[in-house]
Amino acid sequence: MRTEVVDAPIRELARAKVNLTLHVTGRRPDGLHMLDSLVVFADLGDVVEVEAGSRLSLAIGGPFGSGIGATPDNLVLRAARHLGVSGALRLTKALPVSSGIGGGSADAAATIRAMSRLHGLTLPAAADLTRLGADVPVCLASVPTRMRGIGEVLQPVPTLPPVWLVLVNPGVGMATPAVFARLDHADNAPMDMPDSFGDFDGFVKWLTRQRNDLQFPAEQLSPVIGEVLTALNQDAPFARMSGSGATCFGLYAEQAAALRAADRVRHAHPGWWVAAAPVGR
């Protein structure tokens, strides 16, 4: 009998990034905006797999795979080139593209984690990764973080209470630069960060006093975002848009309530993308 040793591919989950708050606090001379954001990650996302190979290659599948190409500008390939490594990559795209939940940045960060494991490399310094995308540094560790600067300043946050997310995207792609261009004022107040978030109700109370400064300009560009928020607000104790949209999130204290809300929105809006998952802590 012949025993075959088959090396399983290295697999990394590219968790969806959710900006629970997003304050735009300034603008640098190069035009990029200064941010102050509480970023969390849902326990769902794209999947990046890699196997050893002498060339760098990328195959793409998954429900949203047709929305992007395996072209040199794909963030997965850019991330691998950033490390200077080769390998056969496969991306399973489960997150909608250009949707404010950082799919491309999460893919780039997952590629860096996977390739670093494959090649036995130390992970690069997170702050150096903003040139791949402002969200790539925060996506590398994928834990709740206060993100400042243009995305390179990462600070720990108090422990979050258990929280479930319902993510809803109405199927419109948002171009991040177009949303920033519609912002009236870039010099808004930063977050007011407490020493503790308390329980779910206390956390929601605090979130209500914070903002996503891109929500108003995004809604002007795509009024359907208002419909998404109305749908979530039917039962969510709290709802807001993530990033530059159009994905919005509802927050729930219990899994059962989140799953019920997701079913309700799916039934009322069969064309929308709806997902429920806990926030990774």
Ligand SMILES: C[C@](O)(CO)[C@H](O)COP(=O)(O)OP(=O)(O)OC[C@H]1O[C@@H](n2ccc(N)nc2=O)[C@H](O)[C@@H]1O
């Ligand atoms: C708005 C956020 O989603 C918040 O998490 C991100 O900062 C956007 O992250 P991203 O999609 O990785 O963005 P990038 O690919 O780096 O930038 C896309 C474009 O968004 C605008 N941009 C982005 C980040 C930033 N701090 N200031 C900006 O003005 C710029 O026009 C930039 O050309």
Ligand SMILES: Nc1ncnc2c1ncn2[C@@H]1O[C@H](COP(=O)(O)OP(=O)(O)OP(=O)(O)O)[C@@H](O)[C@H]1O
């Ligand atoms: N692997 C990838 N997945 C998704 N988009 C990619 C990828 N590689 C390149 N892109 C391009 O990046 C752009 C932004 O896509 P992405 O899905 O990351 O947006 P987003 O969710 O709005 O991100 P953010 O919340 O960080 O603003 C699109 O123009 C897309 O074509």
